[in-house]
Amino acid sequence: MFQWKKTVYKSVLFSFVLVVTVTVLQRGMTPSQLLQGQQPKEFLSQEPVKAQKRDNVLSVANNFWKKEGSVTKAAEATEKQVRTWDITTTNCTANLNFSKDDWFKGLEPNFQQFLLYRHCRYFPMIINHPEKCSDDIYLLVVVKSIITQHDRREAIRKTWGREKEVDGKKIRTLFLLGVASKVEERANYQKLLEYENHIYGDILQWDFLDSFFNLTLKEVHFLKWLNIYCDRIRYIFKGDDDVFVSPNNILEYLEDQKATDLFVGDVLYKARPIRKKENKYYIPNALYSKPHYPPYAGGGGFVMDGLLAQKLHKVSETLELYPIDDVFLGMCLEILKVTPVAHAGFKTFGIVKNKNSRMNKEPCFYQSMLVVHKLLPPELLQMWDLVHSNLTCSRKLYIL
Numbered sequence: 001m002f003q004w005k006k007t008v009y010k011s012v013l014f015s016f017v018l019v020v021t022v023t024v025l026q027r028g029m030t031p032s033q034l035l036q037g038q039q040p041k042e043f044l045s046q047e048p049v050k051a052q053k054r055d056n057v058l059s060v061a062n063n064f065w066k067k068e069g070s071v072t073k074a075a076e077a078t079e080k081q082v083r084t085w086d087i088t089t090t091n092c093t094a095n096l097n098f099s100k101d102d103w104f105k106g107l108e109p110n111f112q113q114f115l116l117y118r119h120c121r122y123f124p125m126i127i128n129h130p131e132k133c134s135d136d137i138y139l140l141v142v143v144k145s146i147i148t149q150h151d152r153r154e155a156i157r158k159t160w161g162r163e164k165e166v167d168g169k170k171i172r173t174l175f176l177l178g179v180a181s182k183v184e185e186r187a188n189y190q191k192l193l194e195y196e197n198h199i200y201g202d203i204l205q206w207d208f209l210d211s212f213f214n215l216t217l218k219e220v221h222f223l224k225w226l227n228i229y230c231d232r233i234r235y236i237f238k239g240d241d242d243v244f245v246s247p248n249n250i251l252e253y254l255e256d257q258k259a260t261d262l263f264v265g266d267v268l269y270k271a272r273p274i275r276k277k278e279n280k281y282y283i284p285n286a287l288y289s290k291p292h293y294p295p296y297a298g299g300g301g302f303v304m305d306g307l308l309a310q311k312l313h314k315v316s317e318t319l320e321l322y323p324i325d326d327v328f329l330g331m332c333l334e335i336l337k338v339t340p341v342a343h344a345g346f347k348t349f350g351i352v353k354n355k356n357s358r359m360n361k362e363p364c365f366y367q368s369m370l371v372v373h374k375l376l377p378p379e380l381l382q383m384w385d386l387v388h389s390n391l392t393c394s395r396k397l398y399i400l
């Protein structure tokens, strides 16, 4: 009889200890809290408690059982909400909705391809640099480039794209790329690009074909990237890889700027869509039927402020893509009711028509400019050296 009681007593005691242990482990309390009926606040509260707050309370109790700090660290990670590029797969099929329409069949193949894939907005990143904006950057220089134009990037790194700090203002440079549009170029050039990126760490690459009509895709990808990784940037210079740029003149210009919604460049007001089929910028009526474009700055080089870039990102997502990237930005600006500012120091549509003009080789002219189109690597390196030598220029050439 006595032996039987003892066994029951033992099992009851054992069960009690087991229940206490399990409960304590589950709730992350100390055994004394449970035994004294002290429930941590959040178990009594009916309302959801903010993660941060609860984890702080919990972590104190948990430290009794768990390795120190593990919960707190996890909590910090969720709180910061580290944002990353959220497109990881390419799933884009041609939109055949209008492929049987006569107006579509009458279009040139490149326009057909553009329209078939126009709805595919974002692609995964192949090369990223989330750390590029971790400092306070004053001016971010971004350059549209393609995989095969390695020599242009090299010349830019040696000249106007050199990362530096001027009076405490940090300047950083990034090149924006898609993938090689020719299959035979893809494998080899990709390896070289990755090596180049390994050395310089200044390449952003997305998984879309680097074609002329995909430049707008590059624009919206960059704006989205900026929104995720660089939302506190002061100013952005965005341009082509075959231009001459004077970062010092840009800095000088920006010093006097107080206005918000700054968008400055070589602005065209009331430009007409080009209807000649031979032209690189030809646009069929089916794609744009209005007589004029909204004001826009030539994509060869322009400057905007960081807050405006954030607004442009938002607005860009509400518009259908347009095959010409700088016109597309003009359309976004029009919705924002921001008029781009024309500045004589931006010459992105060429300087003078006559290629042999003295102006095209005049370093004093370049010295006074912010952006000049178009210079290939050897000319760029040469002109850069000339402009930064001891030039004696007459005053009247100064634009700033």
Ligand SMILES: *[C@@H]1O[C@H](CO)[C@@H](O)[C@H](O)[C@H]1NC(C)=O
Pocket (backbone or CB within 6 Å): 091, 092
């Ligand atoms: C891609 O999208 C199509 C239709 O939108 C869907 O049927 C298919 O399952 C998707 N494939 C992947 C791999 O997500």
Ligand SMILES: *[C@@H]1O[C@H](CO)[C@@H](O)[C@H](O)[C@H]1NC(C)=O
Pocket (backbone or CB within 6 Å): 095, 097, 119
């Ligand atoms: C094609 O048309 C259908 C029906 O009008 C529509 O639901 C769909 O979104 C269209 N596809 C694209 C890619 O726009």
Ligand SMILES: *[C@@H]1O[C@H](CO)[C@@H](O)[C@H](O)[C@H]1NC(C)=O
Pocket (backbone or CB within 6 Å): 110, 113, 114, 117, 207, 208, 209, 210, 211, 212, 213, 214, 217
């Ligand atoms: C743009 O890139 C996408 C993805 O690589 C491709 O499917 C599409 O054909 C390209 N569009 C043009 C007009 O080159």
Ligand SMILES: *[C@@H]1O[C@H](CO)[C@@H](O)[C@H](O)[C@H]1NC(C)=O
Pocket (backbone or CB within 6 Å): 389, 390
């Ligand atoms: C430019 O002139 C300064 C003095 O005026 C001189 O010290 C310097 O060496 C010169 N630089 C070049 C590249 O000639």
